[in-house]
Amino acid sequence: MFDVLTPLAHAAGDLALSHFGNLSQAAISAKGPLDLVTEADRAVEALIVAGLRAAFPQDGILGEEGGMLPGTSDRIWVIDPIDGTFNFVRGGRQWAVSIGLWQAGVPVAGIIHAPALGLTLAGGADHAPTLNGRVLPPLTTYQPDRAVVGVALGRAMPVAGRIGTLRYLAGDAGVLFRCCNASTIALLELATGEVDGHVGCGESAWDVMAAWPILLALGATSTLDWHQTPLDAKLRYVIGKPALVEAIASLGAPMV
Structure with a gap:
């Protein structure tokens, strides 16, 4: 699974970076107060959807911008092409590509790629959590x-x-x-x-x-x-x- 997700998330991040800092005002619109969407969001989501459809044609896909594409399995890929669009538009680095997998009623796997920060978090129920390929330790004791x-x-x-x-x-x-x-x-x-x-x-x-x-x-x-x-x-x-x-x-x- 992650042999597909990792290069796909990085390709999506590269596409987002190509727009980062280069958006015209015409490329930005509002979905609601302080809730922005850009042509970059739509382009990145289209890239991810195409990649998932090719690799997992039986699965459904739910995207923030495109809504639900039904599948025939019990799996749905849930996409946020650029989470933190407001930061993205303002030139902040705190934004990321997010691809998660929901199966039989629960989240089971995911990858977050924050290209402007140089961070990729991946893992899930059957895949040890990693940050930039390094296995993460368990959460520490609460203080x-x-x-x-x-x-x-x-x-x-x-x-x-x-x-x-x-x-x-x-x-x-x-x-x-x-x-x-x-x-x-x-x-x-x-x-x-x-x-x-x-x-x-x-x-x-x-x-x-x-x-x-x-x-x-x-x-x-x-x-x-x-x-x-x-x-x-x-x-x-x-x-x-x-x-x-x-x-x-x-x-x-x-x-x-």
Whole structure:
């Protein structure tokens, strides 16, 4: 599988890099407030879809920009061609190509390639998690006296809820938080030990599908039950080191 995914993710990253810093205003449009899409997103997704269709013709594909392409198997590839498009447009390096595999109701494998950072995270249930080809160690023990989590606060959650999440983290939980506006990068930071967990509010499946099985293979737990979660749901969850997830699990209550 990864003999296909790795070169495909790198080719997609190279294509994205060819657009990075060279986009005209005409190549950028808005899907909603502070929610951008570019011609690069569409071109990268088309490249990935073509590669997956050629290698796995029986599988379905769900892309952020193109929607669902049905298949005949119980597998669906979930794609975010450029996660962190806002950063991409503004010239920031925190963006990535994300390709995840959902099978029989759960994420099972994924690859995240962040070409501007020179990082490739890959792995899953049957593939040891690696960063740039080096096997990653399991997540370390949670230390509350130096706790930090990534946060993603999407517009699907009302403003009051977003503010309440940050207030709880900084106050009741006593946890520092950081937001990079790219879920793939935030979850990559969890895999490498830069943060202890991630709080997601209002994200979509394509934001997290690639990283999810990698993090579970590293020893993370979460509040999200994928068997009860449709692929088109807006997600609210906590994922990370088990003791951290237990301490702030209330933030992972399903969105209503």
